[in-house]
Amino acid sequence: MHNKLSIILPAKNEAEGLKSFLPRLRKQLPLAEIIVVNDGSTDNTAEVCLANGVFVVTHPYSMGNGAAVKSGARHASGEILVFMDADGQHQPEDIPRLLAHIEQGYDMAVGARDGDSQASKARGLGNALYNQLASYMTGHVIKDLTSGFRAVRANKFREFLHLLPNGFSYPTTSTMAFFRSGYSVIYEPITAPKRIGKSHLNITKDGFRFLLIIFKIGTLHSPLKLFLPISLAFFGVGLAYYLNTLISVGRFTNMSALLLSTSVLIFLIGLVSEQITSLIYNQGNTNTPLQLEEQPLETTHSASPSKQQVA
Structure with a gap:
């Protein structure tokens, strides 16, 4: 399978880590196509990649991060895509274990980090919360929603390029999209060492962003699982308020009417969202892509610095 394999690494100012990581990756999978997406780096990331003989896509x-992943997927020629971080947290030696699941027939294999691999206790607790919420939305056990280390079938991954955000978090979106479309996903336990260099994540800002992404993709995945509990909550409060006012003042109040009617409206919004979701995924599965954004300008470089073209 290795000659049909493309390994994609989004990179922003990761020159130091790539100096040691790329030789390890090439040694582990000498026949694989390696693509580094240089996402506007201000260091010598591109030069390090070219020196190691890998294909470079430069923004x-x-x-x-999401835009870099999409650029890599567009340029990859392999039937199987492996996405990894370029900061040294993902180990090349773990790739064969992910590929083994693809060979068994799975559509996506994700490296699930253990508790010791979390950057901090706060991030570990946050990821556990995201995993629980996403598991509820999809109806499947999700062991690591935000892991960027995964192997996928290229043709199926490209069905969802139009859904992936340009920022964080493409892993969240792609995982929930695969589950929504009925594609098989499996998790493989991994240990991620401490990253080389400085993280580009802000726990407060990006943590809230991840939470928003879960609910956004939840409405794309199974809207009624989001809207129905809210609708029932409004209905329950409205009914309780009505019973209270009926006993105390003997009448049906405007507040009760407002709460009950709001519950009906939220439920109807959920039904409409469910129909829109079905249309979106049916359109994607019939190879009629729903384009939500323009393809960014990218410059590609081969292993020889003298060869380049504008995509």
Whole structure:
């Protein structure tokens, strides 16, 4: 399978880590196509990649991790795509274990980090919360929603490029999209060492962003699982308020009417959202892509610095 394999590494100012990581990766999988997406780096990331003989896609400015992943997927020629971080947290020696699941027939294999691999206790607790929420939305056990280390079938992953955000978090979106479309996903336990260099994540800002992404993708995945509990909550409060006012003042109040009617409206919104979701995924599965954004300008470089073209 290795000659049909493309390994994609989004990179922003990761020159130091790539100096040691790329030789390890090439040694582990000598026949694989390696693509580094240089997302507007200000260091010598591109030069390090070219010196190691890998294909480089360069963004003229930083477009975000998700945009880098999409660029890599567009340029990859392999039937199987492996996505890894370029900061040294993902180990090349773990790739064969992910590929073994793909060979068994799975559509996506995700490296699930253990508790010792979390950058901090706060991030570990946050990831556990995200995993629980996403598991509820999808109806499947999700062991690591935000892991960027995964192997996927290229044709199925490209169905969802139009859904992936340009920033964080493409792992969240792609995982929930695969579950929504009925594609098989499996998790493989991994240990991620401490990253080389400085993290680009802000726990407060990006943590809230991850939470928003879960609910956004939840509405794309199974809207009624989000809207129905809210609707029932409004209905329950409205009914309780009505019973209280009926006993105390003997009448049906405007507040009771407002709460009950709001519950019906929220339920109807959920039904409409469910129909829209079905249309979106049916359109994607019939290979009629729903384009939500323009493809960014990218410059590609081969292992020889003298060869380049504008995509």
